[in-house]
Amino acid sequence: MIESRITLVRNDGVLTIGINRPDKRNALDGAMFGALANALRLAQDDPQVHCVLLHGTGPHFCAGHDTAAFGALWPQPADGAIRRCIAAFAEQPKPLVAAVTGAAVGFGATLLLHADWVAAGESTVFRFPFADLGIVPEAGATALLARRVGDLAARDWLLSGRRVTAAEALRHGFVSCVMPDSDVLAASRDYAARLAGKPHGALQSTRRLLLAGSSRSALEAIEDELAHLNVLIPENSTEGPTG
Template identity: 35%
Template sequence: MSEPPVLLSTDRDGVRTLTLNRPHRKNAIDPALWSALAEALRRTADDRSVRALIVAGAGDAFCSGADIGAPDLRHPVYRMRALTDVALLLRELPIPTVAKVAGVAMGAGWNLALGCDLVVATPESTFCQIFTKRGLTLDLGGSWLLPRLIGLQQAKRLALLAETIDAGQALELGLVTWVVPGTDIDAFTDELGERLAAGPPVALAQTKALLDAGAETAFRDALAAEARAQGLNFATADAPEAYAAFAQRREPRFTGRWTAPRRGPEHAATSTENGA
């Protein structure tokens, strides 16, 4: 009998769900799962039919971190490269991403959730930057993500003490976007994915990029980036569609289709003659 896949991938109405599938290990990520995650994220980045991504865990846990008990004879440099690939691929996805956290999210598992744009948890969810209890330091982007999300002092508290916090504390700190009952999390996250997938894909991608860059960008540079992004938005069918839908009192149907007029040879010649 063959082993079940370590990662499940399902698509529905433009929403892709990647489910870590090692419930017997609370979805701890072994080398095979790191590899499968990286490949799935690459495919997602190249698939324009996918307009939102949900990351979830099978069973009663989201992810208990890297499976440090799994045999791996590679040099640590190469082992860490697998983590780096996943962290970068997830952060650089041009579509909205959601972590569905039911149960524990520890170490790299918590940072995998924090690498998503939005985090949905249940009251039973627990979180821990467990690294120092294992004689290790933060990875999967935790040292970059935590200070930006909650400030340096609280980040040091969580990382140095490796405290376990509940969903209420995580929500108060700003590390969780919503806390919903466990019986409702599937329906809530499905609806959230549908809402994101129904949005204007070009505008959402640029909004995500602007916000990600904003923390490290001067105000003048942020304004310039916003102006460039808005120009691209006006060149799609989505802005006119939004105005038409508002006037017609209906929901807009966003496609991200490019509609900027193309200059033909005659127009180009005229522009050149006029010095344009």
């Protein structure tokens, strides 16, 4: 890991990954996407890691793509950093816990569809601004969001791009629980530690069965989305969106 804005701490079977760019609301540029992909692959390959915990540094979780860097990253090649990062989330065999506060926008919201437990602070606001930006969602959201929150809610959130509060996200099952911001990281660490202490093979098998039980895989949706994004982003923006 050579990207200091993605931090790693391994303790008692949990790999904690921090997005550490608080001055930009933890927005991701190309190097950070690549480092995040590497961190997730490290968790996948390390037999001492049994659960992954993802959090943001400071008051925000992740504001999505860095606007200054976004345009240069598209179209995404087969080995592109964003593609590798999305695939690393989708193919992660080990439980993923997310601690979320503040802004969770664009990719900062869609990546949560690959989490098994999401603790949201009361300040959290989710946004899926893709349609406003002339593009489509990514990270498998067109396959996964409706499964999690229901068809009409998914259509509303993805088409309108409006703000979704933590309370609304909880009502629709997008997050597991809502609590004061100050409690989110500690609660997430406790949950991750409990998962890490369970029989590892059973947890990973359960996750694989859950993924296989759907009629359309997230990986298929991801490939379709990336194909559209490779066309739409160069057409619609030279500087890129915030999400």
